[in-house]
Amino acid sequence: MDEDERDQGGSGVAEQSPEQLIARAIAPVKKNFLCPPPVRDSTPNDDVSVPDDNKTTSVLAKEKKSKRQLKRERRQSTLQDQKSPRNLCPEIARTGDVSSCPYKDKCRFSHDLEGFKAQKPADLEGQCPFLKSGGTCPYGLACRFSSTHEVAEPSGNLNGLKNSSEVNGLSKDVQKLLWKNKMSFSKADAKLKSLGLAGPKSKRNDFENKDGGNTGPNNCDQSDDSGSCVVTSDSGSKLECPAEVMKDDDNDIDEKSESDVLCPQKRRKTEENNGPKEAENEGVTVTEQIVERSCIKSELEAGTDAMTPETDVSLKLHSREKKLIDYREKLYLAPLTTVGNLPFRRVCKVLGADVTCGEMAMCTNLLQGQASEWALLRRHSSEDLFGVQICGAYPDTVARTVELIEQECTIDFIDINMGCPIDIVVNKGAGSALLTKPMRMKSIVEVASGTADIPITVKVRTAYFEGKNRIDSLIADIGSWGASAVTIHGRSRQQRYSKLADWDYVYQCTRKAPATLQVVGNGDVFSFVDWNNHRTECPELATCMVARGALIKPWIFTEIKEQRHWDISSGERLNIFKDFVNFGLEHWGSDTKGVETTRRFLLEWLSYTCRYIPVGLLDVVPQRINWRPPSYHGRDELETLMASDSAADWIRISEMLLGKVPVGFTFAPKHKSNAYDRAENG
Structure with a gap:
């Protein structure tokens, strides 16, 4: 298929029947919504650009910097930024008093209060998210909603209400x-x-x-x-x-x-x-x-039936005595790299998700105490059934990580990723590389299940190499190794997303699984019809995991529970984005840094949601996840804007919610799906 099929709009799509379009994996959008083909200049060689040889040579000659050099430059840049007026001391920002900082001249942040006020961007519209929750804002003058704060002098802990509903922080x-x-x-x-x-x-x-x-x-x-x-x-x-x-x-x-x-x-x-x-x-x-451990006692412990009951530490639970989780019929949101952050999971919980799981965390980084990796384990109080996903190449690394997480975090289960296809993970022997080493898989699952008192689950792909499926030969053993559930993604590592998931093979593996091992299917679930079909075709399947389908339309959980195709309006979709922004400001902060972090993650998410085609615009319902949309316009201006695959339009949507972007701001999404971009699907 021509790469710019979407840009051609009605030039070829309007002349074809819905059946012909579906055969080519093109979404059958109603003809009255298709955009006319663009007028192209007939000047020959208008798309040919002459490369600048000097520029190319200079790029090739650019010296690659070492890790030490990059680290040194980052530190120097950080020190310069910290002393800039825009990085006001948090204590001074909170109190408004220049003399309140206990470190005085030794403080690594700026104490130039007037300089900070002079360069601070204009406040955003709306109310401070922390005041909305009935607490005090921990950012004080640095908050981008400071005009809504009370005139009274700020008080309370520096952390204020920030993350008060979140647990699993690293002490x-x-x-x-x-x-x-x-x-x-x-x-x-x-x-x-x-x-x-x-x-x-x-x-x-x-x-x-x-x-x-x-x-x-x-x-x-x-x-x-x-x-x-x-x-x-x-x-x-x-x-x-x-x-x-x-x-x-x-x-x-x-x-x-x-x-x-x-x-x-x-x-x-x-x-x-x-x-x-x-x-x-x-x-x-x-x-x-010897570390004195303090158990986090929160309201979610009392409300979650999957929590492991408190017992004497001298009594070690046998693997069969663990309080297992029943995944049957539960709506399971997959652990999603980058976009599956805590604010996004909160959005999905509001829309009907039952089980949530944190982003994949690397065992070695957790054992090093890296704060950025531990942030992936954080849990919100609304996540009543929550697990964390870890990835490691060796039994000892995984076992120690499991023990550490269980001691320091409040979670319901630990999922071990044995299906990650990313090169940097696979080349180190972790992720889907473990599919080529069944004995190491066995060692990892056995030692993890023997170390933890909570359920251990495993996520795998069909195989490492395309055409050499092997999970069907391992499925009976996975349960005996100690795993309580296994998620099977119906693709091989080599295949990635170039073809639809092989659900027939998932069914085959499910029927071979022992009764004690719950099997969760994963791949291309994009509507309640997909959900119903998988459950009907294979009743032995415990449930289906929803991954990219939730990124493109998080209201899929509502559709499944209510068994309907939701023709959601652009205004309703914008309200969902507003919820995400509010959750993001609570999680990442309401100061300038927190606002821009929230914006970045919102833009990453918008790079997926633009693939959604409203139900009212389709000739055939429901939309399939591998359909590529032609160029079309929506029923209103906002719906047309949300359908754009241009990063500039995503930025416009973010400015509607978070104000103008900083000068020189650019954005490029981290993740692209081959199922969406590659021509062989057409």
Whole structure:
């Protein structure tokens, strides 16, 4: 199909029948809504551009910067920005008093209050989201809604009401222990030892491998003399020492004592053999290794039937005694990279989603205490059935991450991603690369389920290579390994999104699954008709996971529950975007930085929602997820604007909700779907 078919509008689409258009995966939009073909200049070679050889040469000659150099430049830029008047000290912004900062001249932020007021952008329309919730705004003068604040002097904690309905934050004490590699993982290490996965402690690189290693899909597991599987690392060791995780160039810890890099197992061995006093002499005190954990008690614990009941820590639950989650008939929102953030999940909860899951988090980054990775685990109180998804290449890394998350977070289940197709993940042996290593899959699931007291689920694809499906041969084993549920995405890693999901194979795997293993199907669910068909074709299927369908039209959950095609108006769609913006300002902040962060994520989402075609404009209902829309106009100006696939129009929509963009603002979406762009689907 011609790449600019959408631009041609009525030049070819209007002359074809709906059946012909559907056969070519083109949406059958009613002819009276199609745009006329654009008038093209007949001048020959009008689209030919002469490349600038000098410019091309200069680009090729540009020197690639090292990680250290990039890090140094980022730090210098950060220091300069922090002293800029636009980065006012948070304490001064909150109180309005220049003398309120306890750090005085040593503060890393600006104390130029008048300079900040002079350059601050105009306030946005509406009310401060924190005042809407009945609390005080933690941003004070920095808030982009400060004109709606009360005249009275701000009071209260710096954090105010921010994130008061959110849990699963990483405490500073735990983060410091992770930075120094002094965290104890007793349950995980005991389970690794019992499964024979605790081998000799030698240097491991895992995701921090500098020489590329052979951790990709072709690096199969080896066996020992007895014939049993041995999970090995890049360098051939069987167990990762997480101290090596701290040696990445991007970490901020520059100096570590000898005790900081001791392997946790060596520290425990020292304590067991020598006692507390001798262990302290070795440079590691017992008190440093023991962290007092405080359970987060919130209202969602009382309202969620899937929460693990509080028990004596000395009583270890057997895997069959875990309080399992019944996914049957529940509407499951898939973990979605970038766009599946907490504000988006809140929108989906309002529209009818039952189960939500956080974005995929890398195990090694969590064990390093990276705040940006831990932010992916945050949970809102409205998410009454919530899980987190993690991704790791080795049993020890996954086991320690599972123990850490269970101790620090309030969650209902942990999902292990074994289907991620992203190259940077696969090349390190994680994600869908694990599909080529069933024995390592077994080790990861067994040690994770044996470590956690909450259900462990797994997400997989049909296979790594196209045409070589293998989940049907593993489905019976996955349940025996300890997983309580498995999600099967009906595509291979190699296929990506170039074809529709293979639901017949998903049905085949589901029928082979043991009764104790719930199977969730995933792929191309875009209407209640799709949902009903899958449930009818395979009653053994527990439920269907909704992924891209929720990105394009999050009201799909309402459609499924109400069993109707919702011809949603442009005004109703705009109200959904308004809800997202309000949730985003609560989550990322109502200051300028929070507003622009909210805008970026809104634009990422709009790059998907533009693919939605209103029900009233279609000759055939419902819309299929692989249909490409021709150029058309909506029933009103706003609906036409929302149908645009131009980033400039997405920015216009964001300005309707968040004010004008900063000078020099640009945007390009991070993710593109091959099912939407590639010509072979036409």
